[in-house]
Each structure stands twice: as structure tokens, then as C-alpha cells.
Amino acid sequence: MPRRRLLAATAAVLLAAAGAGCGDESGGFGADGRLAVVTAFYPLEFLARRIGADAVTVTELTKPGSEPHDVELNPRQVAAISDAGLVVHLAGFQPAVDEAVAQEAADRALDVGSVVPLLSPAADEHEHVPGEPEHAEGAKDPHVWLDPVRFATIADKLAERLGQADPARAAQYTARAATLHGELDKLNAEYAAALRTCARREIVTSHTAFHYLADRYGLTEVGITGISPESEPSPQRLARVAEQARSTGTTTIFFETLVSPKVAETIAREVGARTAVLDPIEGITEAGSDYFTVMRANLSALTAALGCPS
Incomplete structure (x- = not known):
């Protein structure tokens, strides 16, 4: 190798x-x-x-x-x-x-x-x-x-x-x-309170990186690609994710900062959803940001996407 x-x-x-x-x-x-x-x-x-x-x-x-x-x-x-x-x-x-x-x-x-x-x-x-x-x-x-x-x-x-x-x-x-x-x-505590009562509990992500977050706060992650963000989803996988997104009323398809958003954009067009960033924090891309600022930005993106009460 x-x-x-x-x-x-x-x-x-x-x-x-x-x-x-x-x-x-x-x-x-x-x-x-x-x-x-x-x-x-x-x-x-x-x-x-x-x-x-x-x-x-x-x-x-x-x-x-x-x-x-x-x-x-x-x-x-x-x-x-x-x-x-x-x-x-x-x-x-x-x-x-x-x-x-x-x-x-x-x-x-x-x-x-x-x-x-x-x-x-x-x-x-x-x-x-x-x-x-x-x-x-x-x-x-x-x-x-x-x-x-x-x-x-x-x-x-x-x-x-x-x-x-x-x-x-x-x-x-x-x-x-x-x-x-x-x-x-x-x-x-902030995450638990904000995500306790939301209209939806499914998150569709371009990269299956949010299993721990979903598990902690009672959400369900639907990943388009797998743990490795470079993997390519099969046509069958894309069709299945699109169907899940439709059936759950998903309004947002999440992509991340370090990989191409194209796959997420494809699903979003298919189901009439928008796209937004959910950052797995594998690396920092903005000066002045750190783990806490990105995690709180993620929480804001989640509450908006899931219809959580403010």
C-alpha cells in the first residue's frame, strides 16, 4: 500500500x-x-x-x-x-x-x-x-x-x-x-435542553460522523456516505436516503466543511430541501473558532433544521 x-x-x-x-x-x-x-x-x-x-x-x-x-x-x-x-x-x-x-x-x-x-x-x-x-x-x-x-x-x-x-x-x-x-x-446541558422537544428527530448528513451526537441526544442520523467522507454512495443508497428524507419531512441536508457538498446538494434538490453546514470538527477552518464555538454553531444549525422551539 x-x-x-x-x-x-x-x-x-x-x-x-x-x-x-x-x-x-x-x-x-x-x-x-x-x-x-x-x-x-x-x-x-x-x-x-x-x-x-x-x-x-x-x-x-x-x-x-x-x-x-x-x-x-x-x-x-x-x-x-x-x-x-x-x-x-x-x-x-x-x-x-x-x-x-x-x-x-x-x-x-x-x-x-x-x-x-x-x-x-x-x-x-x-x-x-x-x-x-x-x-x-x-x-x-x-x-x-x-x-x-x-x-x-x-x-x-x-x-x-x-x-x-x-x-x-x-x-x-x-x-x-x-x-x-x-x-x-x-x-x-445546552444541547439536551435545545434538542429535547423538536418537530423532527432525523438528521441527514453527507458524512456519517454524528452518531455519537445523535446517540447522546436521542436523534437519528441518516448518512449519505459512510464514516470515510471520501467513499461514494451507491445509486441505491442515494435513492434510499432521498426516500427517508421525504418520509420524515426533512427540510435540511447537512454537509461539512472539509469535503465537497455535491452529494448533499444532489439529495437536497431531489427532495426540495435546503443545505446547511454541520461541522464534525475534524479540523478548524475559520480563524478565531474553537471546539466550543463550532459545537454551538452546530447546535444552532440543528435547532433550525429540526424545528426545535427557541
Whole structure:
């Protein structure tokens, strides 16, 4: 596979340079005394920066505005993993990251998928499109950060692991995580109240990324494509989603920020609905935005689409 060849070549380059002793003496700390933390993609970077604050330096492996599912790593990024005091990732979401972590930082990594129970893909996600790989047995939905309750638990665990890597600042990490946990509790309460009584409870999305959010707040997600946003829905799938949208009186077809809206627009034209953005927060595209601002923008989009009382 191209990904495996690239990573193998990357590893070879790094091993050839191993004589320089890269990372061996730092103990995971930079020259400025701050803990070096590597995060795989935006939601994990958000947690690390909020909890670590100025006690850590954070390197994110997915460039802002990039789709994280199929990220590849360059030699500098693999070196950052090797040097890190803690690597925060989600096993099964980014294969290149998983392989680099296994090779370079297996004893200094936090797999956030091990912290909270992960959901299996929604039932419709098991549809197999000819010519595409089938889901691995036991595969889980990775989009856990869209549930504020689970995300708060992950924040607590990250604080614990930061404290283990940097005991002198453990109390600071714990205190900042407690503050963040309270903010996530407030966000959860806002969602629960706003979505409690709505005219509709089905959301049609271009990418099946909102299973955790739907599960938490009693909604039903109808995804046009699967967990991977690059997958192409079959004509049968498109017809079935259009029929579901008609039968439930769907007024809005959601698309996301990092992939083409064309499929969502096709369904919207078919059923006479409008389109709107529902952001899976896999990356931030607007300056000044963060996890909380995007989650609240998502809530506004949901309440408008579902006919929820204001």
C-alpha cells in the first residue's frame, strides 16, 4: 500500500539518523522545560492546549483545514513523535499515525479510544459498495469528541497522563481539566435542553460522523456516505436516503466543511430541501473558532433544521 511504503521509507530515514541521539536525552521535555506533546488531529490538540496551557508545547500532525482520515506523515513529524513526552491519538482513525506511534512511542502514547466506550458504526454504515473495502470486524466509529460527555472523560484522562509525564505540574493539569470538564458539562446541558422537544428527530448528513451526537441526544442520523467522507454512495443508497428524507419531512441536508457538498446538494434538490453546514470538527477552518464555538454553531444549525422551539 502507498501509505505503508511511505511510512517504511520515513522510518528508514529516521533510523539512519539515529546516531544523532534524537530525543534520547530530552526525556520528552524541550530546552525551555516544557513537556512536548504531539496530537493526531484538532480535537485532541484542543484538549492538550487547554489542559497543558503554557506548561506544554503541542505539535498537531494534521494541518489545519486538512481532512484527517488519511493523513500521511513526513520525517519531521515522525521525529516529533519519537521525541514527545506524550502522544495523543485515536487508534484506528489514522493508520499512518498508529504505525508511527507503535514504532516510536508505544510507551508514551494515550489512545483516547481506550478511555471511553466507542460506538459501532450506525446500522446503515454496514452497507457494502462494490469495489470498496468492507469494514473490519469490530470496527468502531471514531468521532467520539462530538459527544461532550465522553469528551469530558477523555479530558480528565489526558490530565492524568500529563501529570504522570510531568509530576511537578500534575496539580495544574488536574485543575485545568476540571475547569474544562465543567464547560463541557454546560455544553451538554445546552444541547439536551435545545434538542429535547423538536418537530423532527432525523438528521441527514453527507458524512456519517454524528452518531455519537445523535446517540447522546436521542436523534437519528441518516448518512449519505459512510464514516470515510471520501467513499461514494451507491445509486441505491442515494435513492434510499432521498426516500427517508421525504418520509420524515426533512427540510435540511447537512454537509461539512472539509469535503465537497455535491452529494448533499444532489439529495437536497431531489427532495426540495435546503443545505446547511454541520461541522464534525475534524479540523478548524475559520480563524478565531474553537471546539466550543463550532459545537454551538452546530447546535444552532440543528435547532433550525429540526424545528426545535427557541
